[in-house]
Amino acid sequence: xxxxxxxxEEDLARQLQESLVDAGYAVDVAHDGEExxxxxxxxxxxxxxxxxxxxxxxxxxxxxRWRRDGLATPVLILTARDRWSEKVAGFDAGADDYVAKxxxxxxxxxxxxxxxxxxxxxxxxxxxCGPVHLDTRSAKVSVDGQPIKLTAQEYRLLAYLMHHQDxxxxxxxxxxxxxxQDFDRDSNTIEVFVGRLRKKLGxxxxxxxxxxxxxxxxxxxxx
Ligand code: CA
Numbered sequence: 001x002x003x004x005x006x007x008x009e010e011d012l013a014r015q016l017q018e019s020l021v022d023a024g025y026a027v028d029v030a031h032d033g034e035e036x037x038x039x040x041x042x043x044x045x046x047x048x049x050x051x052x053x054x055x056x057x058x059x060x061x062x063x064x065r066w067r068r069d070g071l072a073t074p075v076l077i078l079t080a081r082d083r084w085s086e087k088v089a090g091f092d093a094g095a096d097d098y099v100a101k102x103x104x105x106x107x108x109x110x111x112x113x114x115x116x117x118x119x120x121x122x123x124x125x126x127x128x129c130g131p132v133h134l135d136t137r138s139a140k141v142s143v144d145g146q147p148i149k150l151t152a153q154e155y156r157l158l159a160y161l162m163h164h165q166d167x168x169x170x171x172x173x174x175x176x177x178x179x180x181q182d183f184d185r186d187s188n189t190i191e192v193f194v195g196r197l198r199k200k201l202g203x204x205x206x207x208x209x210x211x212x213x214x215x216x217x218x219x220x221x222x223x
Contacts, residue, residue: 001046001116001159002026002177006036006062007078008054016049019105020112024139024155026180033057040066040073044176046163047116049108050095051078052086060093067094074115076108113137120163127162129205130218134162143201153178154197157190161206161216170213 003025007013013029020027028043030036033054040048040062052059063075074097077090081100090098097111113125113136125136131144139155141148150158156178161169171190178193179185194214198206204219 001156001163002028002044002180003112004028004030004036004039004043004045004048006030006033006040006049006054006059007051008032009051015105016108019109020049021152023109024152024159026156026178026183028180028182031055033059033062037062037065039181040071041069043181044173045073046119046160046177047112048073048075049078049112050075052090053080060089063090063093063095074119076111076115078103110137117163122163127165129162129165129216130220131203132158132201132205134159143203148200150197150200153193154200157193157197158201161214165216168209168212168215173213 001024003020005013005016005020005027007016007029008031010031013031017027017029028039030039034056036050036054037057050059050063054062059077063077066075075095077095077098079086079090079098079100081102087098096115099108099111117123117125117136127134127136133142136159141150141155141158157174160174160177174190175185194206205216207215207217209215
């Protein structure tokens, strides 16, 4: 899962970025509205965290432009406490949820998880595929009840496939949603990660759709 964070306060941006990375997201950070708007319009994110008070372009304008151009990515806005009118303006501009500053990081993470899974059509924070179980709250994975230790990259890969279960996900799509913009992308690395993940899971849930990509499905399924 890849997230765009648009926040001009350096310290807060750094804290948020660290927490998001720890929670298993690939994160791009923009420090003003113009850069944020550009990235959001040109890179495929699974969710966006958008501060409203931003230099160059304010957050409401950024959000209005994205929505006007048809961007459907879930957006969580960061608002000033006690400014009810800002929240209303944010929702009217196309926000999906908000957190008022100052906030607890856990709340931002929980709201973001909810937005990402709802956008992918999942109601629950826990997801399963056959014997493989993934808990998005703790970023923990188990197979037949046994915990499996995954690297951040492997977790991100499995989480993306879990969110898009039964659908063929191309290597390009995976590359775009697993790495931040500074990562040296090479679609071959996806194959390497898939190989490692298959080995660690030890069960056959990641199917290769030749020439198309991968699909997560319970083992032993006919298709
Ligand atoms: Ca700000």
